[in-house]
Amino acid sequence: xxxxxxxxxWMLKTTNGLCFEVPPGDRLTTREDLSDYLKSxxxxxxxxxxxxxxxxxxxxxxxxxxxxxxxxxxxxxxAESQEAGGGSFYDRVYHAExxxxxxxxxxxxxxxxxxxxxIRHDSKWNVPEPELTLLVSPGGKILGYTIGNDMSSRDIxxxxxxxxxxxxxxxxxCALGPAILVTREALAASTGIHLKIERAGxxxxxxxxxxxxxxxxxxxxxxxxYRENTFPNGCFLMTGTGIVPPDxxxxxxxDRVEITIDGIGVLRNTVDQLK
Ligand code: DO4
Ligand code: MG
Numbered sequence: 393x394x395x396x397x398x399x400x401x402w403m404l405k406t407t408n409g410l411c412f413e414v415p416p417g418d419r420l421t422t423r424e425d426l427s428d429y430l431k432s433x434x435x436x437x438x439x440x441x442x443x444x445x446x447x448x449x450x451x452x453x454x455x456x457x458x459x460x461x462x463x464x465x466x467x468x469x470x471a472e473s474q475e476a477g478g479g480s481f482y483d484r485v486y487h488a489e490x491x492x493x494x495x496x497x498x499x500x501x502x503x504x505x506x507x508x509x510x511i512r513h514d515s516k517w518n519v520p521e522p523e524l525t526l527l528v529s530p531g532g533k534i535l536g537y538t539i540g541n542d543m544s545s546r547d548i549x550x551x552x553x554x555x556x557x558x559x560x561x562x563x564x565x566c567a568l569g570p571a572i573l574v575t576r577e578a579l580a581a582s583t584g585i586h587l588k589i590e591r592a593g594x595x596x597x598x599x600x601x602x603x604x605x606x607x608x609x610x611x612x613x614x615x616x617x618y619r620e621n622t623f624p625n626g627c628f629l630m631t632g633t634g635i636v637p638p639d640x641x642x643x644x645x646x647d648r649v650e651i652t653i654d655g656i657g658v659l660r661n662t663v664d665q666l667k
Contacts, residue, residue: 510564
């Protein structure tokens with residue numbers, strides 16, 4: 393089941409293609425019984441079209457992120473932070489029991505499908521990070537999965553690890569959508585994550601990975617995040633990137649970013665520069 397947020401409310405697309413509005417109600421995506429609740433809505437509804445304009449499928453959740461969960465991310469961080477001493481700490485966190493977890497965004501900084509993700513005006517090296525993103529209930533249950541873009545300023549991050557929040561958290565630095573795949577099943581290791589970047593209509597970069605490359609299990613990341621931490625509104629947890637464009641690449645205003653995750657959909661955004 394795919395759950396979409398539209399300007400008039402939430403809509404559900406069932407596995408047999410039926411599409412209908414979910415009755416209005418607060419805190420839909422924090423329900424511990426989300427999957428059962430949505431299944432119970434089936435009945436004799438008629439199908440309607442999904443509006444073209446979709447919003448990020450978030451209510452009042454915080455967005456958190458895990459880092460260095462793929463070998464490719466470990467190597468890219470080590471390269472960009474060599475002068476700041478990054479030769480060892482990214483490698484250490486890749487192998488450590490405790491994962492890297494950081495606050496990524498609050499709802500007002502999150503953009504949805506087709507909206508503008510942003511790059512900072514005080515940064516010269518920026519990339520999108522395509523990430524499987526978990527919707528987690530207040531009780532710590534994984535309710536579903538969406539696509540996330542953890543926009544990142546690599547020069548700020550590489551200059552000093554203490555600058556991480558500035559490299560990661562700013563207006564428009566996080567995109568989520570187009571839908572939440574609500575399921576109680578874990579995603580298959582073969583699930584593909586794909587990134588495409590276009591400039592002036594031409595493809596500049598394309599890369600892919602699969603969940604088989606993710607070093608940590610989603611449940612393990614949730615367990616660490618919920619240690620000594622409560623989430624009354626639940627949260628989204630981005631699980632890290634396994635695709636990093638070559639070091640010579642930086643995003644520019646006007647670029648188009650397209651992230652696809654098998655079974656969830658395609659998240660498309662245009663890049664804008666903060667003034
Ligand atoms: O340690 C820096 C951030 C890493 C990250 O965002 C990722 O691996 O996806
Ligand atoms: Mg990331």
